[in-house]
Amino acid sequence: MRDGIKAGLPIAAASFVLAVSFGVLAQPVMGSVAPIVMSAAVFAGSAQFAALAVLSAGGGAGAAIVAGILLNARYIPMGVALAPSLRGGPVRRAAVGQTMIDASWAMSIREGGLFDPDYMIGATFPNYFTWVGGTAVGVFAGDAIGDPEALGLDALFPAFFLALLVTELGRSRRAVVAAGLGAVIALGLAPVTAPGVPVIAACFAALIALWPAAAPRDPGVREEPA
Amino acid sequence: MSDVWTTIIALTLATAAIRAVGPVLVGARELSEPVVRTIGLLAPALLAALIAVGTFTEANGDLVLDARAAGLAAAAGVLAWRHKAMLTAALAAALVAALVRAIA
Numbered sequence: 001m002r003d004g005i006k007a008g009l010p011i012a013a014a015s016f017v018l019a020v021s022f023g024v025l026a027q028p029v030m031g032s033v034a035p036i037v038m039s040a041a042v043f044a045g046s047a048q049f050a051a052l053a054v055l056s057a058g059g060g061a062g063a064a065i066v067a068g069i070l071l072n073a074r075y076i077p078m079g080v081a082l083a084p085s086l087r088g089g090p091v092r093r094a095a096v097g098q099t100m101i102d103a104s105w106a107m108s109i110r111e112g113g114l115f116d117p118d119y120m121i122g123a124t125f126p127n128y129f130t131w132v133g134g135t136a137v138g139v140f141a142g143d144a145i146g147d148p149e150a151l152g153l154d155a156l157f158p159a160f161f162l163a164l165l166v167t168e169l170g171r172s173r174r175a176v177v178a179a180g181l182g183a184v185i186a187l188g189l190a191p192v193t194a195p196g197v198p199v200i201a202a203c204f205a206a207l208i209a210l211w212p213a214a215a216p217r218d219p220g221v222r223e224e225p226a
Numbered sequence: 227m228s229d230v231w232t233t234i235i236a237l238t239l240a241t242a243a244i245r246a247v248g249p250v251l252v253g254a255r256e257l258s259e260p261v262v263r264t265i266g267l268l269a270p271a272l273l274a275a276l277i278a279v280g281t282f283t284e285a286n287g288d289l290v291l292d293a294r295a296a297g298l299a300a301a302a303g304v305l306a307w308r309h310k311a312m313l314t315a316a317l318a319a320a321l322v323a324a325l326v327r328a329i330a
Contacts, residue, residue, distance in 0.1 A: 010313040030230045041238040051233050053285060061232040068237040072244050074272060079248020081265040084257050086249050093253075094246035102276060106269050113262035152323030155297030158280040159319035161273045162298065163312040166305050168270040175270040182271030183278040190279055190287040198287075202275030209263035 004108070004122020011103045012126035014156045016134040018045055021148035022052070023138020029056045032139050039135040043128060044101075047071040050195050070196030077203045078105055085115040099124040106164040174208060181205035293330065297323030 019039060026035035029052060042048055047068035054064040079097050082105065086093045096117050104123030108116045138145065148154065168175050182202035189198040257265070281294045297319035304315040 010316070013313075014316060034230050034234060038234045038237070041234065042241050044237075044241050047237060047241060051237060055229060055233065061229040061236070064229065064233040065236045065240070068233070069240050069244070072237075072241050075241075075244045076248055077268060078272070079245060080252050081248070081268050083249045083252035084255065090250045093249040097245040097247075097249040098242060100245050102272075106273060109269055113257060113265040150324065150327060152293065152297055152320035152325075152327065155281075155294045155301075155319040155323035156316050158277045158294065158298050159301035159316040160312060161277045161280070162301050163305055163310075163315050165270060165273040165277065166309055168273060171266065175267060178267040179270040179274035182274040186275035186278045187282060187289060190283045191289060193287070195285075195287060198279055199272065199275045202271050203268060205271035205275075206264050206267035209267045210260050 001118040001122035001125075004104070004116075004119035005125055006122075007107055007119070008104055008123030008126045011123065011160060012130040014160060015045070015127045016130035016137075017148070017153050017156060019131045019134025020138040020141075020145060021153060022048060023135040023140075024142040024145055024148065025049075025056070025138075026052050026135075027139045027142050035139050036132065036136050040132045042068070043098075043131060044068075044072050045131070046196075053195075067195060070194055070200070073196060073200050074203060075100055077200075077206075081113070082115050082117070082120075084113070086117055096121065101127060103127075103160055103164060106161075106168070109168075178205045178208055181208065293323040293326035296326045297321075 022039065022045070023035055026038075026048075030038070038048055050067040050071045051064040054067050075097075078100055082097070082100065083093070086096055099121045101124050104120045104127070105115075107123050108120035110116050165179060169179060182205040185205055186198040186202040189201055193201075277298070281298045282289055282291065284290050300322035301315040301319040304311050304318045308314070
């Protein structure tokens with residue numbers, strides 16, 4: 001778990017920055033207390049930004065809730081992938097599931113479809129404090145902070161995800177294909193679906209693992225002319 | 227109750243349920259070989275989608291090429307040089323995106 005905490009620190013720094021911008025944007029819409037409570041209780045950046053966008057635009061609670069759920073729905077396949085690596089009864093397993101965030105989930109992947117749950121919990125741990133603390137800073141110091149976009153801070157998370165992706169691409173040629181397909185699906189759907197749907201649909205790119213069913217592990221072999 | 231608090235309470239419960247459903251329902255059963263291979267490809271597919279949406283789309287979903295793409299290219303350059311330089315890559319991305327915005 002200690003290794004996980006150490007690995008989670010740079011992500012936690014980026015989470016802090018993202019949380020500050022959430023606090024800055026949320027304060028005029030939600031007041032001072034609600035954004036901090038939301039970060040502490042929901043603890044899911046993309047869902048919080050999506051719900052905030054709906055509320056800012058004058059949408060109702062129903063639309064905000066649906067938007068948040070759509071952006072969090074990717075945790076269902078992520079949780080299914082994590083499940084075989086977890087020990088203990090339902091309560092304990094559900095509790096570990098609460099520590100899933102994108103970066104620490106991806107960092108805790110080990111060989112053979114398994115995860116290191118202690119590492120994931122450790123990597124998420126510092127993120128929780130910087131996420132909630134950053135939201136509070138954004139709410140109360142919003143006026144003193146400039147435009148987060150002018151500082152290029154919206155480019156931070158794609159860069160972190162790219163670093164994690166590089167590790168995944170090294171595992172197999174099929175991982176490269178899955179990544180390309182996932183990106184194409186997501187960008188193809190983004191203009192025509194609700195936010196969140198493109199990323200969930202991209203998960204289906206992983207099904208290329210099943211094709212062709214009887215092929216040997218090396219995906220190159222089947223492509224040779226017989 | 228206000229829309230804000232209704233949203234917070236509902237999203238708190240829904241998010242907790244969504245994060246729990248896989249670990250609780252799938253359990254610790256042994257997975258078959260094809261399922262293991264599919265799980266192995268979930269991370270690259272998901273990460274690539276998060277990068278693509280986070281870099282190349284506007285809030286309304288429209289495709290766009292802006293300063294974030296330059297930031298991502300800078301991160302890719304750093305990672306090509308040093309695979310493990312995660313923090314350097316992220317800082318390079320933010321710096322380049324900020325520079326492009328300052329110039330544009």
